Amino acid sequence: MTHSNNINWHDRVQALQHQASDARLKHFYSQVITSGTTPISHINMVAMDFETTGLDSNDNDIVSMGLVPFNLNRIFCRQARHWLLKPTTPLDEQSVVLHQITHAEVADAPRFDKVITELLTVLAGSVVVVHYHQLERAFLRNKIQQVLGDTLLFPLIDTMELEFRALDARRGLLGKLFGAPIGSTRLTDSRKRYGLPVYNQHHALTDALATAELLQAQLAHHYRRDTPLQDLWM
Amino acid sequence: MADVELEEVYAFLVQYPPFNELPDLALKNLVAHVEIAYYRSGVELLQLGEPIADLYMVRSGSIEVYKRNGELFNRLEQGELFGHTGLLMNRKVRFPATALEDSLVYCIPDAIFFSYCDDYDVFADFFDPDSGAQLRQAVSNLADNNDLSTVKVNTLLHRQVVSVAKHTSIREAAMLMSHERVSSLLVTDPEKPLPNDPEDDDGQVIGIVTDGDLRRRVLATDLNPATAVAEIMTQDLLVADDNTYVFEAMLIMLRQNVHHLPIVHRKRPVGVLSLSDLLRHESQSSVLFVRGIFNQQSIEELANYAQQLPDIFVRLVKEDSNSHMIGSAMSVIGKSFKQRILELAEDTLGPPPVKYCLLALGSMARDEQLIVTDQDNALVLDDSYDSAQHDAYFAALATFLCDGLNACGYRYCSGDIMATNPMWRKTVSQWQSCFEDWIEHPSPKALLHSSIFFDLEGVYGHIKWADTLNRFIATKAKSSQRFLACLARNALNRTPPLGFFKDFVMEKDGEHKNSINLKRRGTAPLTDVIRVHALAVGSRTQNSFERLEDIAAANILPAGKATDLSDALEYISMVRIKHQAMDIEANRAADNNVEPEHLSSFDKRNLKEAFQLVSNAQNFLKFRYSNNRAMQ
Numbered sequence: 106m107t108h109s110n111n112i113n114w115h116d117r118v119q120a121l122q123h124q125a126s127d128a129r130l131k132h133f134y135s136q137v138i139t140s141g142t143t144p145i146s147h148i149n150m151v152a153m154d155f156e157t158t159g160l161d162s163n164d165n166d167i168v169s170m171g172l173v174p175f176n177l178n179r180i181f182c183r184q185a186r187h188w189l190l191k192p193t194t195p196l197d198e199q200s201v202v203l204h205q206i207t208h209a210e211v212a213d214a215p216r217f218d219k220v221i222t223e224l225l226t227v228l229a230g231s232v233v234v235v236h237y238h239q240l241e242r243a244f245l246r247n248k249i250q251q252v253l254g255d256t257l258l259f260p261l262i263d264t265m266e267l268e269f270r271a272l273d274a275r276r277g278l279l280g281k282l283f284g285a286p287i288g289s290t291r292l293t294d295s296r297k298r299y300g301l302p303v304y305n306q307h308h309a310l311t312d313a314l315a316t317a318e319l320l321q322a323q324l325a326h327h328y329r330r331d332t333p334l335q336d337l338w339m
Numbered sequence: 340m341a342d343v344e345l346e347e348v349y350a351f352l353v354q355y356p357p358f359n360e361l362p363d364l365a366l367k368n369l370v371a372h373v374e375i376a377y378y379r380s381g382v383e384l385l386q387l388g389e390p391i392a393d394l395y396m397v398r399s400g401s402i403e404v405y406k407r408n409g410e411l412f413n414r415l416e417q418g419e420l421f422g423h424t425g426l427l428m429n430r431k432v433r434f435p436a437t438a439l440e441d442s443l444v445y446c447i448p449d450a451i452f453f454s455y456c457d458d459y460d461v462f463a464d465f466f467d468p469d470s471g472a473q474l475r476q477a478v479s480n481l482a483d484n485n486d487l488s489t490v491k492v493n494t495l496l497h498r499q500v501v502s503v504a505k506h507t508s509i510r511e512a513a514m515l516m517s518h519e520r521v522s523s524l525l526v527t528d529p530e531k532p533l534p535n536d537p538e539d540d541d542g543q544v545i546g547i548v549t550d551g552d553l554r555r556r557v558l559a560t561d562l563n564p565a566t567a568v569a570e571i572m573t574q575d576l577l578v579a580d581d582n583t584y585v586f587e588a589m590l591i592m593l594r595q596n597v598h599h600l601p602i603v604h605r606k607r608p609v610g611v612l613s614l615s616d617l618l619r620h621e622s623q624s625s626v627l628f629v630r631g632i633f634n635q636q637s638i639e640e641l642a643n644y645a646q647q648l649p650d651i652f653v654r655l656v657k658e659d660s661n662s663h664m665i666g667s668a669m670s671v672i673g674k675s676f677k678q679r680i681l682e683l684a685e686d687t688l689g690p691p692p693v694k695y696c697l698l699a700l701g702s703m704a705r706d707e708q709l710i711v712t713d714q715d716n717a718l719v720l721d722d723s724y725d726s727a728q729h730d731a732y733f734a735a736l737a738t739f740l741c742d743g744l745n746a747c748g749y750r751y752c753s754g755d756i757m758a759t760n761p762m763w764r765k766t767v768s769q770w771q772s773c774f775e776d777w778i779e780h781p782s783p784k785a786l787l788h789s790s791i792f793f794d795l796e797g798v799y800g801h802i803k804w805a806d807t808l809n810r811f812i813a814t815k816a817k818s819s820q821r822f823l824a825c826l827a828r829n830a831l832n833r834t835p836p837l838g839f840f841k842d843f844v845m846e847k848d849g850e851h852k853n854s855i856n857l858k859r860r861g862t863a864p865l866t867d868v869i870r871v872h873a874l875a876v877g878s879r880t881q882n883s884f885e886r887l888e889d890i891a892a893a894n895i896l897p898a899g900k901a902t903d904l905s906d907a908l909e910y911i912s913m914v915r916i917k918h919q920a921m922d923i924e925a926n927r928a929a930d931n932n933v934e935p936e937h938l939s940s941f942d943k944r945n946l947k948e949a950f951q952l953v954s955n956a957q958n959f960l961k962f963r964y965s966n967n968r969a970m971q
Contacts, residue, residue: 314347
């Protein structure tokens with residue numbers, strides 16, 4: 106995993122805002138927090154999780170999205186959002202087993218393009234938090250590309266990456282030299298380290314909630330209240 | 340967002356009171372307002388005096404709550420709530436809280452807390468610091484399960500029905516209620532004659548007036564007492580036919596939340612059933628057993644017969660009788676054994692040379708006997724007793740009795756409080772001077788004896804002497820402030836634990852233990868407290884519940900506290916009783932020890948509340964009977 110802390114998000118986001126053709130996207134970019142020195146205690150965050158028809162964002166589609174807003178102190182259930190979406194690619198058996206969303210349930214669900222406005226509204230002004238950023242970032246970018254023809258890219262905090270760093274630091278120099286195993290960074294395993302309860306996984310909203318709680322725990326254990334955003338985002 | 344369901348939050352809350360009592364939609368709405376916070380172990384999350392804006396619930400981990408003086412107040416685990424005291428008292432933190440482990444905590448915003456308290460009684464009652472409502476709910480649930488499916492309400496109507504015609508004035512009605520000592524009155528309409536008895540001029544029941552109505556609708560509104568009683572009665576009355584099964588009546592009362600249910604026979608009022616009538620309804624199986632005791636012809640037969648006792652006890656518990664019923668039934672059985680053994684003794688030894696009375700002491704006298712018990716008894720002899728002439732007879736009688744009781748499972752008293760001990764065979768006058776001496780010179784030994792002997796009941800022989808002694812104690816102790824102060828101090832020797840933490844008993848110093856003796860740490864301290872108050876108000880009853888009624892009537896406790904103590908005693912007793920029954924069923928020797936791992940979280944929660952009430956009652960005792968405080 107690479108630390109992408111050094112990205113100049115300010116210039117990058119400004120360029121993207123300039124390139125964007127969709128007005129909603131332009132507005133979204135205007136709200137993105139790009140100052141890496143902002144302390145984490147000043148930041149609003151949104152935990153985000155997708156359930157998808159498969160892992161490859163090129164062949165698969167999103168079937169549900171969960172969003173849970175929070176900050177360093179509190180997670181806010183009342184602003185949580187959850188959408189079932191009608192995928193463009195068929196649901197395969199394997200993924201149905203995993204997230205338990207069936208063909209019948211998504212038959213009447215909206216397509217992704219119908220929820221873009223609302224999605225961007227919830228995300229605007231907040232730092233998005235995910236567990237394993239490759240998936241959400243790639244799927245979202247693909248969908249926006251398909252629907253709007255624009256590029257969507259913004260800084261994310263990845264709790265899996267933070268967990269990896271914490272485990273890596275704990276392993277110490279000798280452990281690193283001798284390649285001691287680093288431990289699992291999966292969501293459930295990571296949560297266990299902080300005494301967080303076991304949840305039923307693979308529901309986008311529950312996983313988003315689980316991710317929000319995990320970040321709160323990680324921040325409480327490994328970071329200060331005034332840790333700058335640039336130490337966390339990627 | 341009502342359509343967004345945080346399943347994990349909902350699934351958690353719905354497991355715990357008071358949330359499990361809320362209507363589903365109300366709970367879902369509440370879930371949507373929950374906020375979640377994570378605290379590392381050691382973090383102080385609530386500081387004394389700081390503003391507080393949420394009700395807190397432990398989702399995972401554990402939280403310690405402290406008193407103002409820094410003393411540990413409580414240790415909370417998954418599902419337990421804190422912060423409500425602060426919310427209810429000026430929204431300032433009353434009990435600081437610290438995370439003992441890394442903890443995830445649900446926060447329910449104050450706006451939701453207060454609006455739910457307004458809208459849902461179950462919610463408000465749960466947090467009411469004084470009502471002990473939760474415990475009361477638990478106690479009434481015990482009664483709710485009573486198997487009363489074969490008994491009809493007409494068997495439970497003891498009192499004559501008291502009714503007035505609808506034109507009667509409120510003043511007259513209230514006077515009638517005082518005179519008849521009833522808390523409710525039926526109102527009839529002479530213009531609606533009974534269909535089957537048109538000559539009867541009382542008419543059909545159209546309403547009920549209770550003490551509460553007089554308070555709420557007359558005093559509080561300054562209503563003219565000359566107004567007709569029909570103006571303040573509750574109409575749309577629920578009535579039950581006298582052929583209704585008891586369990587049906589009970590369901591009606593619990594569902595409709597009424598404490599009085601008028602019973603009619605072909606529309607003619609025949610009585611009012613009160614909740615307490617239902618609770619007093621005694622189970623029948625023990626009655627047959629008692630009859631059998633008097634058919635046994637020898638100690639061997641009695642001892643053999645007594646082996647059924649554990650089964651009788653288990654049956655009583657299974658019928659979900661309350662502790663008062665079980666305690667009374669077991670005491671009646673115990674007394675019957677004593678009576679039968681003394682009959683057999685007199686058959687063997689001949690008639691007594693002077694009149695005597697056998698006293699039952701302690702739990703049997705209080706009607707609070709359970710299955711694990713030893714014999715506490717003493718003899719009262721006629722003042723004409725002459726030891727040189729008569730002692731041999733009574734020594735032999737006492738030996739016959741105590742050996743017989745031991746054979747029947749009532750073990751010898753380890754403290755030698757038995758009639759076989761010459762010290763405890765005295766004439767009426769000797770007992771009086773002995774009791775007087777204890778009251779006037781309350782040495783540690785005298786106090787110990789007082790707490791056993793002052794719960795006394797005559798069981799056999801000239802039982803009027805027991806009443807004499809009771810009256811003597813009641814009069815004497817009431818006016819002896821020093822004795823009461825010493826007895827009060829003595830009643831603080833045994834204290835309840837703080838509560839439970841996981842599978843341990845948690846003591847006030849934070850220490851954990853694996854088991855708790857519910858008698859020594861629960862019912863006994865409470866019984867001791869009740870005895871002190873009972874003696875202070877000159878009560879001559881023995882049973883703790885009845886003593887509490889006298890104490891409540893004397894108004895020496897803060898409002899509602901007597902009911903709290905009664906609920907606490909009932910709850911602790913029932914847990915103790917149920918565990919003894921479980922032991923018996925598992926072929927283990929029944930004892931008073933309970934391991935928290937065998938308690939449901941529901942029992943733990945209620946026990947903790949009961950222990951808290953016991954502890955408060957002890958503190959109050961300290962304050963009320965301190966030596967340097969004038970009585971009343």
